[in-house]
Amino acid sequence: MNQFDQNNVSKHLEHVRIVMVNTTLPANIGSALRAMKTMGLSKLVLVAPKTYPHPDIDALAAGAQDLIEKIEIVETLEQAIQDCHIVFGTSARSRTIPWPLLDVRPAATEALQAASKDQNIAIVFGREDRGLTNEELALANYHLTIPVNPEYGVLNVAQAIQVVCYELRMAALEQNHSNTEIPNDHMQLKQQQSMEWDEPLVTQQQMEEFYPHLEKMLTDIEFLDPNNPRLLPLRLRRLFGRIQLDRMEYHLLRGIFSRAQALANGSWKKTNKEDHSHD
Known part of the structure; x- marks a missing residue:
């Protein structure tokens, strides 16, 4: 060599x-x-x-x-x-x-x-x-x-x-x-192909902030019982552990979690900009 x-x-x-x-x-x-x-x-x-x-x-x-x-x-x-x-x-x-x-x-x-x-x-x-x-x-x-x-x-x-x-x-x-x-x-890709990618991948430290947010959101919308979570948190870790989120996907999902939490507790209000976002 x-x-x-x-x-x-x-x-x-x-x-x-x-x-x-x-x-x-x-x-x-x-x-x-x-x-x-x-x-x-x-x-x-x-x-x-x-x-x-x-x-x-x-x-x-x-x-x-x-x-x-x-x-x-x-x-x-x-x-x-x-x-x-x-x-x-x-x-x-x-x-x-x-x-x-x-x-x-x-x-x-x-x-x-x-x-x-x-x-x-x-x-x-x-x-x-x-x-x-x-x-x-x-x-x-x-x-x-x-x-x-x-x-x-x-x-x-x-x-x-x-x-x-x-x-x-x-x-x-x-x-x-x-x-x-x-x-x-x-x-x-899982199919052993590759494609251009425009965002850096997230680290394990970022994912350790992601999982508690996900579990808290699921608790807020009453999908997860924190007193009896069973295997749901572990299965979700396995799901997201199989894929590598990039930075944009990570922030997108955490934004969805925050919106779901706001809707669940009644604190979210549409802005004028959001009212016309789908016109």
Whole structure:
């Protein structure tokens, strides 16, 4: 691979971050950094690690000292992914509501297609003993799984990170080799086609403002019972998580929510301009 190709691969991988939630063993953090470094990833975000810093991190990182210096520590998963456009939550278990589920290889391809359009990607790994909670998995657009041997599907978190980082690198190399990058002003459609797109996509932080507004509107119009929401909020997250809203669509929908709320509580009045808007 020439230097230009290498720089191209590195540029795309820079948009991918590994997120580790409530990690207990410092050695797993060090091993994760080593796995990342060997595959060309450099951004690790730790969500409320149990023990940090620790000598085991330096010992297991083995030459990835520069990545240790770049580690970001946050208190919540929402903070870790707030500026991301696509989030993959790793899971080996079935859930109450089936989420869009991708094996690691197609997930890596999806991630690198988005990274080539300068979108920020997060791959989220859970606790050593119990992974991610249902609430944390609900923050993801996709669930990612590694197709392990069903008779012995045991991977520790650092091993899982190594597998995912390898697939991300292979996807970046394949994308660079085939020269199939989609321009920044295009959006990938589910039918594997692309079209010109005129607005930037919203981030996870913006969507975390969107969902409470949606639920409050549904409560105001008496569609959602806040005392017995059942699975409706989760299903709505799954619905909007499957699609990527752009900025215009986001503001349009929030405007509709606000109008519905105003109509429900009787505070909305037409202006003269609105009276003639359909003439």
